[in-house]
Amino acid sequence: MDKLSFYDQVYQVVRLIPKGRVSSYGAIASYLGTRGSSRMVGYAMNAAHTTFPPVPAQRVVNRNGLLTGKFHFGSADMMQQLLENEGVKVNNDKIVDFKNLFWDPAIELEL
DNA sequence: GAGGTGACTGCGA
DNA sequence: CTCGCAGCCACCT
Numbered sequence: 001m002d003k004l005s006f007y008d009q010v011y012q013v014v015r016l017i018p019k020g021r022v023s024s025y026g027a028i029a030s031y032l033g034t035r036g037s038s039r040m041v042g043y044a045m046n047a048a049h050t051t052f053p054p055v056p057a058q059r060v061v062n063r064n065g066l067l068t069g070k071f072h073f074g075s076a077d078m079m080q081q082l083l084e085n086e087g088v089k090v091n092n093d094k095i096v097d098f099k100n101l102f103w104d105p106a107i108e109l110e111l
Numbered sequence: 112g113a114g115g116t117g118a119c120t121g122c123g124a
Numbered sequence: 125c126t127c128g129c130a131g132c133c134a135c136c137t
Contacts, residue, residue, distance in 0.1 A: 024119090024120095025118075025119055026120060036120090038120055039120085040117085042117070042118035042119060043116080043119095048118095060118080061118085062120085063119070067118090068118050070118085072118055073118095
């Protein structure tokens with residue numbers, strides 16, 4: 001726990017997100033016990049592409065299911081392409097039926 | 112050591 | 125309903 005940096009904790013949780021599912025920054029932050037630091041989760045994603053194996057950051061979106069960080073993938077359409085490739089429908093940079101595809105580690109990992 | 116940044120969130124007007 | 129502001133904390137320069 002304490003041996004891993006906050007980033008590493010975020011990376012591991014994000015990598016646990018099943019294919020075809022999505023999660024939110026706040027959910028991950030809350031699971032890590034830093035609900036108030038939801039920004040840090042997003043910030044961690046900033047370095048996600050520098051880690052290996054790469055973190056499926058496309059599965060992580062904001063509380064509204066909006067692809068806020070799409071621009072950080074290099075191309076604005078990249079994130080949407082990746083999501084659709086996994087079976088997640090995206091419309092106007094927003095995940096379709098987000099609440100249904102939502103994956104909360106605090107609940108899923110609790111079982 | 113101190114300051115600035117940020118892929119968010121929640122509440123208020 | 126939409127827009128704006130403040131809080132939050134780890135990492136970087």
